[in-house]
Amino acid sequence: MVEILYFGRLMDVMGCSQERIALPDSVRDTDGLRRWLDAERILSGALLEPTVRIAVNDAIVPEPFAVSDGDSIAFLPPVGGG
Amino acid sequence: MVEILYFGRLMDVMGCSQERIALPDSVRDTDGLRRWLDAERILSGALLEPTVRIAVNDAIVPEPFAVSDGDSIAFLPPVGGG
């Protein structure tokens, strides 16, 4: 299981701010996660946008970045500032 | 008679901030006033410095500027800001 966090407009897109998911064996990195989850939820690319960055365990990562059970993975749309 | 005002360090140089003086007939403009008063008080040029500007009746004037009885004349060293 991984914990997935959605921020900003992705909360609205996903309908939640946080969920726990069992990753299929085919998903081994952030690229695989983006493609699998986007297809699974029929999002037409919302999670594939290059402006959406990913943080793994509270650190923004260069992609593709390996993910595995127990990780906390956050999808971050462009930040809006204060 | 004219009223003469001294500001900033010129107050210290002149020993007062304000005085009333009867101008001699020879003094008809600010240049004449600077020279006459500087010589009269043995100031060695304190009133002749080009950085010292003159206001006549509360307006800084381009020099030489005519002065006559009843005028208020201010000697202004470089301003120091706030």
Added chain:
Amino acid sequence: MDNIQILDTAFSAAEALAQFEARAAGAGAIVSFTGLVRPKSQAGEVTGLYLQAYSPLTETGIAAAAKDARRRWNLTALCIIHRVGDMVPGDAIVFVATASAHRRAAFEAADFLMDYLKTEAVFWKKETTPKGETWIEPRLEDYADRKRWSKAGT
């Protein structure tokens, strides 16, 4: 001497300045910036603004920007307060204050920190107007402002 706070309740910029002044004793120049929820946007009348942070990324990012500001300018004190959660027009969103011996450092550091906070700080912002709710992303102008600093310093 840095004071960095993320708050989910309203705060007073004037009170923040009063407290900052006390901490900045000895400085010759204090600059403050207050960002407020505006009553109007391109979408019309604004009735609410929601700000979301991602702890601890938001805090560490702001702390890094503060450190960068201190490296670039000689500051005697620095304060950053940022609201999150639900706000209404007139509410203070962000308060930045900088203190230095001379005014140029204080002005530039405050300007620099605000450019960071408006473009790179980890916040998401949702505006409510009569037309509905809209997530706001940075204006191009904000990115241009931020780029001004890329050649300064090391």
Added chain:
Amino acid sequence: MDNIQILDTAFSAAEALAQFEARAAGAGAIVSFTGLVRPKSQAGEVTGLYLQAYSPLTETGIAAAAKDARRRWNLTALCIIHRVGDMVPGDAIVFVATASAHRRAAFEAADFLMDYLKTEAVFWKKETTPKGETWIEPRLEDYADRKRWSKAGT
């Protein structure tokens, strides 16, 4: 909506900011600058500062600078408070606040007004240190800061 005051008594910058915020309702950005008497100068420990104005030249000069700032930037409110007379270290000498829809205008206008106040405003300043009393004239740096604006605007 300009508030310009020359005061011969102490004032609180934080209170001035609180009052300014009330007047600036609807603005998105407020910048404040506070200039304080520093406890040290090149001559050593400062025990007192005396500021002299020349009314009405001081007031009309500041009012003209404020008008110039409004012509250059779109400001919703502006405040300038300047002390004269005898002050001690820590006292606020000058407070400038600007309000605008966006932050760039507020920052630039406050910076511009401070450059005016530090170089061209009609004030004379005398510092008291253990070495005695010294009249202070502008630093070259202040003139350079002021020149930054000579090509902007018309």
